[in-house]
Amino acid sequence: AQSVAQPEDQVNVAEGNPLTVKCTYSVSGNPYLFWYVQYPNRGLQFLLKYITGDNLVKGSYGFEAEFNKSQTSFHLKKPSALVSDSALYFCAVRDSWVGGYNKLIFGAGTRLAVHP
Amino acid sequence: DGGITQSPKYLFRKEGQNVTLSCEQNLNHDAMYWYRQDPGQGLRLIYYSQIVNDFQKGDIAEGYSVSREKKESFPLTVTSAQKNPTAFYLCASSIEGKNTEAFFGQGTRLTVV
Numbered sequence: 001a002q003s004v005a006q007p008e009d010q011v012n013v014a015e016g017n018p019l020t021v022k023c024t025y026s027v028s029g030n031p032y033l034f035w036y037v038q039y040p041n042r043g044l045q046f047l048l049k050y051i052t053g054d055n056l057v058k059g060s061y062g063f064e065a066e067f068n069k070s071q072t073s074f075h076l077k078k079p080s081a082l083v084s085d086s087a088l089y090f091c092a093v094r095d096s097w098v099g100g101y102n103k104l105i106f107g108a109g110t111r112l113a114v115h116p
Numbered sequence: 117d118g119g120i121t122q123s124p125k126y127l128f129r130k131e132g133q134n135v136t137l138s139c140e141q142n143l144n145h146d147a148m149y150w151y152r153q154d155p156g157q158g159l160r161l162i163y164y165s166q167i168v169n170d171f172q173k174g175d176i177a178e179g180y181s182v183s184r185e186k187k188e189s190f191p192l193t194v195t196s197a198q199k200n201p202t203a204f205y206l207c208a209s210s211i212e213g214k215n216t217e218a219f220f221g222q223g224t225r226l227t228v229v
Contacts, residue, residue: 009156032214032215034217036220041204041223041225042222042223043120043122043220043221043222043223044206044208044218044220045220046218046219049215049217051215090158090159094214094215102213102214103149103161103164103174104149104208104210105161106158106159107158108157108158109158
């Protein structure tokens with residue numbers, strides 16, 4: 001079965017510094033990977049996805065993610081963090097097409113805290 | 117505006133009661149999902165539906181039921197059999213397919229009193 005792991009519960013970074021939120025995956029076949037952000041008491045917002053093609057994917061709000069097949073990783077990055085980026089970030093993968101259905105499976109989430 | 121609407125935003129349930137959470141989408145998506153989120157945990161899949169009148173159990177379906185009578189609607193009932201229903205519930209929808217992202221509602225926070 002497909003799975004994703006987010007090894008860090010929390011990431012702390014100073015405003016203006018680059019940030020990285022880590023995600024590793026386990027899939028059989030081609031990976032379909034996603035990043036979402038959640039602000040307190042709100043739903044999840046889609047940031048970006050990797051389907052195929054360039055290993056560097058650009059998304060919303062200045063975020064990008066680097067797909068690395070050999071390391072089975074899909075880390076979320078931003079060159080310069082903002083205090084407003086502080087939120088909960090989720091990595092997700094599409095499950096394989098079993099019986100005509102495919103599920104979206106989420107990691108446990110990483111809390112990003114950007115300090116002024 | 118296109119999107120997913122969940123209601124109510126906050127819901128209080130007494131012990132032994134069934135409650136129904138509403139989820140409506142006007143995105144013309146075939147697939148809809150219900151997730152449960154507990155503090156400090158990720159999202160766990162309760163039920164999902166790829167088409168009207170069909171749905172599949174997710175990882176934690178016990179104590180929950182759903183229906184999919186219309187493409188736009190996917191209500192979730194939390195039954196009295198659910199032992200620990202206090203949580204944040206999220207509904208999502210997507211175009212059917214492996215490379216499609218899901219769009220989420222704003223969530224319903226259910227508290228048992």
